[in-house]
Amino acid sequence: MLFQKDLFMQITYYGHSCFEVKVNNKKLLFDPYITPNKLAEKIDFKSIKPDYVLISHGHNDHIADAVAIAKQSDAVFISNFEITNWLSAKGIKNVHPMNLGGNFDFDFGTAKYFIAQHSSSLPDGSYGGNPGGFLIKGLHDSSFYYAGDTGLTNDLKLIREYINIDFAFLPIGNNYTMGVDNAIIASEFINCDKIIGMHYNTFDTIQIDKNEAIDKFNRAGKELILLEIGQTINI
Ligand code: NI
Numbered sequence: 001m002l003f004q005k006d007l008f009m010q011i012t013y014y015g016h017s018c019f020e021v022k023v024n025n026k027k028l029l030f031d032p033y034i035t036p037n038k039l040a041e042k043i044d045f046k047s048i049k050p051d052y053v054l055i056s057h058g059h060n061d062h063i064a065d066a067v068a069i070a071k072q073s074d075a076v077f078i079s080n081f082e083i084t085n086w087l088s089a090k091g092i093k094n095v096h097p098m099n100l101g102g103n104f105d106f107d108f109g110t111a112k113y114f115i116a117q118h119s120s121s122l123p124d125g126s127y128g129g130n131p132g133g134f135l136i137k138g139l140h141d142s143s144f145y146y147a148g149d150t151g152l153t154n155d156l157k158l159i160r161e162y163i164n165i166d167f168a169f170l171p172i173g174n175n176y177t178m179g180v181d182n183a184i185i186a187s188e189f190i191n192c193d194k195i196i197g198m199h200y201n202t203f204d205t206i207q208i209d210k211n212e213a214i215d216k217f218n219r220a221g222k223e224l225i226l227l228e229i230g231q232t233i234n235i
């Protein structure tokens with residue numbers, strides 16, 4: 001058989017924690033925060049037309065552009081129940097509510113909404129439910145983890161019990177989430193050696209030294225990939 005696994009997944013970085021990942025030819029956009037991000041000024045926002053938008057939690061730096069994306073695409077919005085209700089009240093009708101620990105089979109593969117240790121109010125102060133991340137398993141067995149915002153937590157050890165992930169998006173900026181050193185421990189917990197860093201350098205409180213972070217991962221026998229904003233890679 002020609003495709004034992006997806007040959008690759010195509011990943012584009014839109015800054016902060018926002019990535020588009022092409023899975024089985026469907027475009028999954030995670031945590032849209034582009035137009036308020038000065039570092040992402042050169043991104044052609046109007047050209048972003050995902051099939052799905054996955055939102056990890058309600059904070060503005062993860063949801064700011066959700067309504068605008070809904071207006072310029074036919075995307076289905078996947079998040080927790082409270083956030084999809086809030087999006088529906090904003091006029092977004094294409095929603096798929098989930099909650100912690102649940103799987104669902106979509107046309108791109110399976111998504112699981114997984115626990116994150118964080119908080120989750122919405123931009124207007126509404127209750128945002130519990131924060132989470134996503135485990136994505138493509139139709140041909142390639143899998144990845146998108147952590148959202150989280151600190152290091154023992155729950156991450158559960159992931160290796162039910163899925164072998166090929167790569168993971170982890171926050172590394174510290175202050176609001178885990179930093180580089182804890183992300184290295186997290187990558188041990190999830191049994192994954194290929195990490196794509198996110199949630200760094202956008203704000204004064206989450207500045208990192210990129211080369212030092214990459215060196216630290218290397219010394220731990222792991223790869224840290226830090227994409228340029230606007231860069232696309234195949235993985
Ligand atoms: Ni947050």
Ligand code: MN
Nearest residue numbers: 059061149176
């Ligand atoms: Mn955040």
